[in-house]
Amino acid sequence: MRVGVIGAGAVGGTIAALLDRAGHEVEVTARGATLAAIAGAGLHLDGAWGEHTARVCAAETLTRTPEIAFLTTKAQDAASALAVNRDHLEGVPLIVVQNGLEGLDTAHRVLPGSPAFGALALYAAQNVEPGRVTITAAGTTVVDRSREATALLASVMPAQVTDDFRGAQWTKLVINMVNGTPAATGLSVQQTVADARLRPIVTGLIREAARAGLAHGVHFDTIQGLSHTGARFAAAAPLWAAQVLPRLMARRMGSVPNLGSTLQSLKRGQLTEIDFLNGAVVAQSAEVGLRAPVNQAIVDAVHEVERTRRFLEPGELAERVRAEQSARR
Numbered sequence: 001m002r003v004g005v006i007g008a009g010a011v012g013g014t015i016a017a018l019l020d021r022a023g024h025e026v027e028v029t030a031r032g033a034t035l036a037a038i039a040g041a042g043l044h045l046d047g048a049w050g051e052h053t054a055r056v057c058a059a060e061t062l063t064r065t066p067e068i069a070f071l072t073t074k075a076q077d078a079a080s081a082l083a084v085n086r087d088h089l090e091g092v093p094l095i096v097v098q099n100g101l102e103g104l105d106t107a108h109r110v111l112p113g114s115p116a117f118g119a120l121a122l123y124a125a126q127n128v129e130p131g132r133v134t135i136t137a138a139g140t141t142v143v144d145r146s147r148e149a150t151a152l153l154a155s156v157m158p159a160q161v162t163d164d165f166r167g168a169q170w171t172k173l174v175i176n177m178v179n180g181t182p183a184a185t186g187l188s189v190q191q192t193v194a195d196a197r198l199r200p201i202v203t204g205l206i207r208e209a210a211r212a213g214l215a216h217g218v219h220f221d222t223i224q225g226l227s228h229t230g231a232r233f234a235a236a237a238p239l240w241a242a243q244v245l246p247r248l249m250a251r252r253m254g255s256v257p258n259l260g261s262t263l264q265s266l267k268r269g270q271l272t273e274i275d276f277l278n279g280a281v282v283a284q285s286a287e288v289g290l291r292a293p294v295n296q297a298i299v300d301a302v303h304e305v306e307r308t309r310r311f312l313e314p315g316e317l318a319e320r321v322r323a324e325q326s327a328r329r
C-alpha cells in the first residue's frame, strides 16, 4: 500500500519503519535535522519490535498522494502539518495518532473532505536522535472504527479497533497523567512514580482527569487494564489508596526508563504538548465547574521549564502543587 506518514518522530518513525519492513511503499514528511538524517542514512528502528533501517522517501511535504496517511506530529503541530500537505491528503483516509482530546477535531477542521479516524498508541517510543527511534515498551494501538487502518497496523504491531473512541481517548488522557511530572522534573515515569514526594502528585493528576471525564458523562473504554471501574476508583478513592494506579501504569512500562513523549520534547529543546494533556484536564474541569489545581500546577511548571530550561527538584514541585491547591481552595 502507498502510505504517508506526517511527522517522522518517535511514533511516526515507528509506524513508517514497521510498514516499510512489511513491504509497503512509505513516504514520510520531516524537517530540519530529522529530514537530513532520514534522507542520508534512512530511518532506524530498534527495541521491542526488532531492528530495521527503512530507506523510505522523505521530504518536507508529501510528494505523492498516499492510499492512507498517518498524522503523527505533536498536537500543537497538527493543524499546520496537515495544511501544508492538503493537496495530497484531500479525500485520503487519515489516521490521527495523537494524545489529548483534540487531534481528530483538528483533522476534520483542516481536511473536511478526508475521512479521519483517531488512534491511541500505548507503546513507548523514544526518538533517541534524528532518524533513530527505540521502542522501550511494547503496547497496542487502539484505533477508532476504521477496520482498514486497524488491519494495516495489526499486520506489523499489536492493534485493536474500538467503537467508542471518545471513551478510549479519555482513558488515554488519564494514562497520560504520567507524562507531566517527568516533564517538570526531568526524571523518567518510573522514577517519578517511585518517588514518595511525586507519586501523590501523579495520583492527584489522575484523580482530577478521572473526575473531569465522569462529570462530562464519559464512559471510560478499557485500555491497558484501565477500565471505567478503575476510573471511578481513581476519582473517589483516598489519595493513599489511589496511588496503586500510577504504580500499575509504571510497572506496565517495564524497566527501561520511559521519559514519556512530553519530556522528550523538552530534552530536544522544543515546546511541549502540555496544554493538550494536563491543560485539557484543567479546561474540561472548568467546563463542568470543577477545579483541577494539580493539573494547573503541572501546566505552569512545565511551561516554566520550557522557558528556563531548568527542571524542578521533586520537593520544589510538591511545594508548587501544595501552593496551587491552597490558592484554589
Ligand SMILES: NC(=O)C1=CN([C@@H]2O[C@H](COP(=O)(O)OP(=O)(O)OC[C@H]3O[C@@H](n4cnc5c(N)ncnc54)[C@H](OP(=O)(O)O)[C@@H]3O)[C@@H](O)[C@H]2O)C=CC1
Binding pocket: 006, 007, 008, 009, 010, 011, 012, 029, 030, 031, 032, 034, 060, 072, 073, 074, 075, 077, 080, 081, 082, 084, 097, 098, 099, 100, 120, 121, 122, 123, 124, 125, 126, 127, 260, 261, 264, 265, 273
Ligand atoms: N513517543 C511516545 O512514546 C508516544 C507518543 N504518543 C503521542 O503521539 C504523538 C506524536 O508523539 P511523538 O512521536 O512522541 O512526537 P515527536 O516529537 O517525536 O515526533 C513528532 C514529529 O513531527 C514532526 N513535525 C512537526 N510538524 C511537522 C511538519 N509540519 N512537517 C513535518 N514534520 C513535522 C516533528 O519534527 P520537529 O522535531 O522538527 O518538530 C517530529 O519529528 C503525540 O501526540 C504524543 O503524545 C502516544 C503514545 C506514545
Ligand SMILES: CC(C)(CO)C(=O)C(=O)O
Binding pocket: 099, 121, 122, 123, 124, 125, 175, 176, 178, 179, 258, 259, 260, 261, 262
Ligand atoms: C503511554 C505513554 C506514557 C508512553 O510513553 C505515552 O502516551 C506518552 O509518552 O505520551
